[in-house]
Amino acid sequence: MSGKKLRQRSCIACRRLATRTELIRTVLIGNEIKVDLTHRMGGRGAWLHANCLKVATERRSFNHALKFEGEIKTDELDNYLKTLGN
Numbered sequence: 001m002s003g004k005k006l007r008q009r010s011c012i013a014c015r016r017l018a019t020r021t022e023l024i025r026t027v028l029i030g031n032e033i034k035v036d037l038t039h040r041m042g043g044r045g046a047w048l049h050a051n052c053l054k055v056a057t058e059r060r061s062f063n064h065a066l067k068f069e070g071e072i073k074t075d076e077l078d079n080y081l082k083t084l085g086n
């Protein structure tokens with residue numbers, strides 16, 4: 001048995017558990033969502049599936065997950081996901 005436990009996170013949009021490699025870590029800087037590819041950025045992070053951004057936006061999942069009131073910009077995440085082919 002491998003002693004290494006897979007750390008799981010839940011997607012802020014669909015709430016399903018997934019391993020960190022299945023999710024994208026994002027961090028809120030000011031009111032902008034930044035993509036944290038190295039998982040090393042400070043601040044409150046929100047994890048989500050690449051194909052859950054639409055749901056996250058509709059449900060204001062970023063606001064809930066990050067306890068932020070007001071408009072959150074997701075342009076950078078949007079652009080990043082486009083480069084992935086979503």
Ligand SMILES: [Zn+2]
Nearest residue numbers: 011014049052
């Ligand atoms: Zn999801």
